[in-house]
Amino acid sequence: MRTIMNHRSIRKYKSDTIDESILNDILLAGTRASTTGNMQVYSIIVTTDQEVKKQLSPCHFNQGMVTQAPVVLTFCADFNRFNKWCLLRKANPGYDNFLSFFTAAIDALLVAQNVCIAAEEKGLGICYLGTTTYTADKIIDILKLPKGVVPVTAVVLGYPEEIPELTDRLPLASIVHKDIYHDYSVGDIDQMYSAKESLPLIQKLLNENGKETLAQIFTDNRYTKKDNVAFSKILLKVLEQQGFMNNEM
């Protein structure tokens, strides 16, 4: 609980490597996560080779931590192993569709969070790389992911060189709905986002970006429609190419 409540994303790492047995314990903790039908349709690529990390770096927009941290974990939806097993056991796998991709993605993501919590409990720091889905096509090439395998998230792992402040969160009441969804009024939104909007660093951020509101920094700079549309196309093409878009009998 303390580990979960103290989570912060770490973006600066010491050069210390991670002991093999510690890494193993962490990965093993990952495998204890629930998966659909206990099928375990995911894989974890554990990249420590500096050369491969350098190749991955542009996929993660050249964030320094990708080459600085000793380990990059790429969590993949993976039906390749399961399909191979089926075919070797006179069974006809029907997992080349969108539902199966999403099922495998859920597996991979629950495992990822287990791994991160286990890592933090062992004194390591982590940072998720949201860029993974944006450049899935390139990551597939670099990590040589076969058909049936799609990277869904990645995490850098290492000993923290910094301990940043806890980041802000919306009030719990803005996230949680009692029994059914209760849609938000203008007043609700104002109230829920007011603490975030009045953080001390926001004014500086607005000045730097020449923007009037924090929301505009998200829509115009950080997560633009143009990028989202381009990345949507890439991701949908990747699903097709990796054999997950045969949605007819």
Add this chain to the structure above:
Amino acid sequence: MRTIMNHRSIRKYKSDTIDESILNDILLAGTRASTTGNMQVYSIIVTTDQEVKKQLSPCHFNQGMVTQAPVVLTFCADFNRFNKWCLLRKANPGYDNFLSFFTAAIDALLVAQNVCIAAEEKGLGICYLGTTTYTADKIIDILKLPKGVVPVTAVVLGYPEEIPELTDRLPLASIVHKDIYHDYSVGDIDQMYSAKESLPLIQKLLNENGKETLAQIFTDNRYTKKDNVAFSKILLKVLEQQGFMNNEM
């Protein structure tokens, strides 16, 4: 770590309700998960009303635990709140596309796993409901989810009435790849699945299902192509209907 390693899915619950403050602590632990750009584009529907749980029950194939457990948590990808905020702040949200859905789904799933671990640490039991994506259209109606909101997983929560055995897992080496993906040989697959295939209850299962191999039970009974294709169509239609498939500028 102990909590993670001792996870088992609980399918039988005591009738005891969950203390409000305990439930709050658990949900708060959920909100500490990393989310893309700290946007927190997810919501949690906390259903305790017996009437609403009864309505949800068929969506989860009438598994008894849905009405038996005191709480059902439905984790949703949610851009509705963020979009409303943007529009109220003179910002033009570009989050009506597939990438944005998947980003929000990642948020919701990492939060879900945090919630589950926190719950287990407090002595509660959990079970994921993989049925959530199969019947997302009906869940949307029952929980009154507006445009921009899609249920991605659900969890039942309560005090365990049983403590089942830990379930089997594939050997760690079958899940983990060093540096890049190393595809599986026939020998690899045989070795990786041999422990699973020789579990004592498998022969009973094969006899009951009239099948020759365990893999056939998955492909022919549990997760069939016919179902997967039907559920794929539902899920893709849901994404369209909830406003996440506008993948052009």
